[in-house]
Amino acid sequence: MLVDSHCHLDFPDFAEDLDGIVSRARAAGIGRMVTISTRVLRLKGLLAIADRYDDVYCSVGTHPHNADEEDGIAPDELVALTEHPKVVALGEAGLDYFYDNGSPEAQARGFRAHIAAARTTGLPLVIHTREADEDCARILEDEVAKGPFRAVLHCYTGGRELALKAVSLGLYIGFTGILTFKRSEALRALAAELPSDRILVETDSPYLAPGKFRGKRNEPAYVVEVAKVLAETRGVSLEEISRQTSENFFRLFSKVKA
Numbered sequence: 001m002l003v004d005s006h007c008h009l010d011f012p013d014f015a016e017d018l019d020g021i022v023s024r025a026r027a028a029g030i031g032r033m034v035t036i037s038t039r040v041l042r043l044k045g046l047l048a049i050a051d052r053y054d055d056v057y058c059s060v061g062t063h064p065h066n067a068d069e070e071d072g073i074a075p076d077e078l079v080a081l082t083e084h085p086k087v088v089a090l091g092e093a094g095l096d097y098f099y100d101n102g103s104p105e106a107q108a109r110g111f112r113a114h115i116a117a118a119r120t121t122g123l124p125l126v127i128h129t130r131e132a133d134e135d136c137a138r139i140l141e142d143e144v145a146k147g148p149f150r151a152v153l154h155c156y157t158g159g160r161e162l163a164l165k166a167v168s169l170g171l172y173i174g175f176t177g178i179l180t181f182k183r184s185e186a187l188r189a190l191a192a193e194l195p196s197d198r199i200l201v202e203t204d205s206p207y208l209a210p211g212k213f214r215g216k217r218n219e220p221a222y223v224v225e226v227a228k229v230l231a232e233t234r235g236v237s238l239e240e241i242s243r244q245t246s247e248n249f250f251r252l253f254s255k256v257k258a
Helices: 016-028 042-052 075-081 104-121 133-146 160-168 185-193 220-234 236-252
Strands: 002-007 028-035 058-060 089-094 125-128 151-153 172-175 200-202
Touching: 002 075, 002 172, 002 200, 002 220, 002 236, 016 028, 016 220, 028 042, 028 220, 042 058, 042 075, 042 089, 058 075, 075 104, 089 104, 104 125, 104 133, 125 133, 133 160, 151 220, 185 220, 200 220, 200 236, 220 236
Parallel strands: 002 028, 028 058, 058 089, 089 125, 125 151, 151 172, 172 200
Antiparallel strands: none
8 A cells, every 4th residue: 555645636636537536546556645735724625525535634734835825823723623533734834935925934934833733733744845944954953842743844855954854853754756757866865865764655746747647637646656766766665665655654644544
C-alpha cells in the first residue's frame, strides 16, 4: 500500500471526475489520501469530500498565499475545527516568498498560529515553504523551543540545510513528482540522504505530475511514480519504500485509521 499524503481533491480540476480519481487511486494501491486545506473558510467543501469516501481524510488551514485573506484566525479556532473525525492535520500553512501572494507578516502570523494549534491538538502541521529557508528555519527553531509539535515540510524543494534542520527537530519531509524531474539531481541526492523514518510521498495534485505524465493533470494514483523514483534513488525496492513511507504516514498522521 501507498499513501498520497497531500492532494487537493476540492480543486476545480477534479470536480467532474472525483469518483474516477478515487477509483483509479484505489486500483493503483493507494490506501489513503489526505486532501489538504488552503482556506479555513472553505473547510465545508473539503469535509463533504472526506465524508464521501472512507479512505479520504482532510486538514484545515490557510495556505500562505491566502494569509492576508484569512489573517487573524486564532489557534483556538483552528483547534475547534479539528474535532471533526475526518480532520487529521493542520495546514497547509507556512511561508512562500516566490510569489507575491500574502504579505510576509501575515504569513508568519498564520504559520505560528497553525503551529500553536498543532501543539495543542497533537495533530501534524503540513508546512508549505518556498524560497524562505532562513525564515522558516528560524520560526521552526523558535517554536520548537516553546514546546514540541509534529509537522511535515511538504513538496520539498528547499535547501539541504533546512531539510536537515527540520529532521533534527523531529519533522518529516514530503516528496512530490518534482523528485522525478530530470533537473532534480540535488533533490534526489537529498532524498537519498535523509533518514528512512522521516520521508513521505505525495502528489500535490492536480499540480506537479511526475515525469511520466508531465504536462497532464496530476492525480493521487500517480504517487506510485514518485515512490518508484524515491526507491531507485535510495537503492531499495518499491515494496520497501511503500512499506516505509506508509509506516511514516500513519505514525505522523496518527488520527488516520490504519
